[in-house]
Amino acid sequence: MIEEGFSHPKVRSPRVQVEEALAAMIRPLPPGTQLPPEPTLAKQLGVSRATLREVMRTFAERGILTRRHGVGTFVASRIPVLESGIEILESIDSLARQMGLETHVAALEVLERKATPKEAEGLESKELIDVLVINRVITVEGKPVADLRDIVPLDYLRKEELEREDFHGSVLDLFLERGNPMLSISRTDIIAVSADAKFARRLHVSRGSALLKLAAKLYSYDEKVVDYSISYFVPGQFRFHVMRRVTHA
Amino acid sequence: MIEEGFSHPKVRSPRVQVEEALAAMIRPLPPGTQLPPEPTLAKQLGVSRATLREVMRTFAERGILTRRHGVGTFVASRIPVLESGIEILESIDSLARQMGLETHVAALEVLERKATPKEAEGLESKELIDVLVINRVITVEGKPVADLRDIVPLDYLRKEELEREDFHGSVLDLFLERGNPMLSISRTDIIAVSADAKFARRLHVSRGSALLKLAAKLYSYDEKVVDYSISYFVPGQFRFHVMRRVTHA
DNA sequence: ATAATGTCTGTTGTCTGACAAGTAAAGGGC
DNA sequence: GCCCTTTACTTGTCAGACAACAGACATTAT
Known part of the structure; x- marks a missing residue:
């Protein structure tokens, strides 16, 4: 019997992978930068557009991305990420x-x-x-x-x-x-x-x-x-x- | 030519409609309640499962819902929804x-x-x-x-x-x-x-x-x-x- | 009997491909 | 020059299918 007891599976789910990859991709980009179109990006990240979209929407919800119908997805202001105020629960x-x-x-x-x-x-x-x-x-x-x-x-x-x-x-x-x-x-x-x-x-x-x-x-x-x-x-x-x-x- | 000049379209997009409908549906439910399965819910709300899922994921992100793979979606703690503090930008x-x-x-x-x-x-x-x-x-x-x-x-x-x-x-x-x-x-x-x-x-x-x-x-x-x-x-x-x-x- | 194993059911997760709707810029007629 | 149409591109939405997972139940081997 092998000890396991981890809640983190070795193989992360596609969504989590995409979350990390996308976050890493966005980090160095200056605000206002336009992201590649969804189909391209999905192919790049090796997931379906549906999965990518779910991640992008949560990023938009967090304020990291801005989406404009018919136009594109853009890197939003970086301000909230830089300084951590009390919006995050920290001691x-x-x-x-x-x-x-x-x-x-x-x-x-x-x-x-x-x-x-x-x-x-x-x-x-x-x-x-x-x-x-x-x-x-x-x-x-x-x-x-x-x-x-x-x-x-x-x-x-x-x-x-x-x-x-x-x-x-x-x-x-x-x-x-x-x-x-x-x-x-x-x-x-x-x-x-x-x-x-x-x-x-x-x-x-x-x-x-x-x-x-x-x-x-x-x-x-x-x-x-x-x-x-x-x-x-x-x-x-x-x-x-x-x-x-x-x-x- | 009809005067328009509104940024709020008369016909809200399916996603926004679902956001409102789902929020209204969740509000009265006690924490821990299981929601109907996605296909059922999607049919009820008159949208595709993909659209519903995007909304549900943002709700999970906000802490309103809890999703468990292979099990179901549940109403999470109601605390943050009840009173709106200054976490939302409001005058x-x-x-x-x-x-x-x-x-x-x-x-x-x-x-x-x-x-x-x-x-x-x-x-x-x-x-x-x-x-x-x-x-x-x-x-x-x-x-x-x-x-x-x-x-x-x-x-x-x-x-x-x-x-x-x-x-x-x-x-x-x-x-x-x-x-x-x-x-x-x-x-x-x-x-x-x-x-x-x-x-x-x-x-x-x-x-x-x-x-x-x-x-x-x-x-x-x-x-x-x-x-x-x-x-x-x-x-x-x-x-x-x-x-x-x-x-x- | 009991514990391990397999099976079944219902759920969320992911994929594919297509079409609709919106935006902005290029093109054409006046 | 100006206005309208067209066109290309992007996100939004849809439908249907299959995979992965969790839990309950039945089955089997010990």
């Missing part, structure tokens, strides 16, 4: 690393306790279930830039696991690496708040200065909230942006 | 209307002048070009909720056009209706700021209270910035959120 940690910054975790505090009513609401739970609370301040070059708090139901994460899996600051990354629970989407609310005395001290800002507050719910495939996180960011240190496409175009 | 105006609120434009001020250095930077222009500046305060039920400023190069919009096209508060909507310039994406930076005396007065908040500042660049297809807008939002009145999917899943 603050990965984001910072991409920017070439080194983040450190300070004032890490991990405890298990019952959820407060507000936290239970964030977790979309009717009861005050047992949760793991992770508090910490993120610093860049010695300066505090964010205050993070994650609330995770004990079903998904326990204190012992956190130490075993060498936690480096991100519950999201931990879940992704572990592959469990299966994550689907997150919803982040964005609010501006004034720093009270507590945050002023923790983040080294003056009281009353504006902070960006992000309240994020991370959902699993079965639509449970597996992580409710509240973060406060110091303006100027971290910049958030959203890329949006014109619907349908 | 504040349309957003408010969807929430069932009625917005009013107050303190409208339109002028043509040279761009300031900061504005030119926002427009990604090296020169201090001539621009149309639109200032106004948005109110809901008499209360101010947002202060908006749009800076548009005169090439794309002139003062006269604004009056002709019965401007109701949104440059984005105007461009979309007019179909010119062709829009591709927008990039919005999100920052928290404290209200200075000017904004405190305009938005009826106390000085120093936190405001959400959005700086958005709206790009056309040829990657020019056609609208640089700066908005200040009063917390509590408007809530922004972002939905993000786990990459690829």
Whole structure:
């Protein structure tokens, strides 16, 4: 019996192959470049036009390509691919690393306790279930830039696991690496708040200065909230942006 | 000769029809529900299976559907469809209307002048070009909720056009209706700021209270910035959120 | 009996070839 | 010169067929 246990088949399906090949083909092309006609391209990539079309349509949906009936298919703006804003689900940690910054975790505090009513609401739970609370301040070059708090139901994460899996600051990354629970989407609310005395001290800002507050719910495939996180960011240190496409175009 | 001049044809293409029909069909279904097989569904919707498949694949791409080879197509999590956050490019105006609120434009001020250095930077222009500046305060039920400023190069919009096209508060909507310039994406930076005396007065908040500042660049297809807008939002009145999917899943 | 194997059914995935519809530019008549 | 027609090219849609896959069931060998 040969061990298998892979979810990635050795022989990728034509569609996946075409996705990769087409992406590689597009990458170096300047925006506005016209692609070869579908029949030609299909022959080049060794698939049928139908399969190619399905891939091209998803690329158009993503904003990588622009299709014009009777005219052709063109490479669209490259802008959204270059910089990754928060349109992709990534941890603050990965984001910072991409920017070439080194983040450190300070004032890490991990405890298990019952959820407060507000936290239970964030977790979309009717009861005050047992949760793991992770508090910490993120610093860049010695300066505090964010205050993070994650609330995770004990079903998904326990204190012992956190130490075993060498936690480096991100519950999201931990879940992704572990592959469990299966994550689907997150919803982040964005609010501006004034720093009270507590945050002023923790983040080294003056009281009353504006902070960006992000309240994020991370959902699993079965639509449970597996992580409710509240973060406060110091303006100027971290910049958030959203890329949006014109619907349908 | 019949006047046409619409960019929305009366007879929607089969694909668009199927998109709408399928979306309507999915909406009431609970997550996990299996859809009819493709041939059946295609017949029901009156299109070929190829066309249906292109639509279904984009829906899967959006996370609305889940497809399993050899098994079937299923309704995925409904969460992202329910509320539309700022992941879709929509004007504040349309957003408010969807929430069932009625917005009013107050303190409208339109002028043509040279761009300031900061504005030119926002427009990604090296020169201090001539621009149309639109200032106004948005109110809901008499209360101010947002202060908006749009800076548009005169090439794309002139003062006269604004009056002709019965401007109701949104440059984005105007461009979309007019179909010119062709829009591709927008990039919005999100920052928290404290209200200075000017904004405190305009938005009826106390000085120093936190405001959400959005700086958005709206790009056309040829990657020019056609609208640089700066908005200040009063917390509590408007809530922004972002939905993000786990990459690829 | 039980476990492995084969078979059958229903589904999505892919292919082929054809025609329809839209766009833009070349060509022709005035 | 100007306007209309024609033409070539591209994407959009269609129809029908077969392949690949997953799961349930029956069959067989041990």
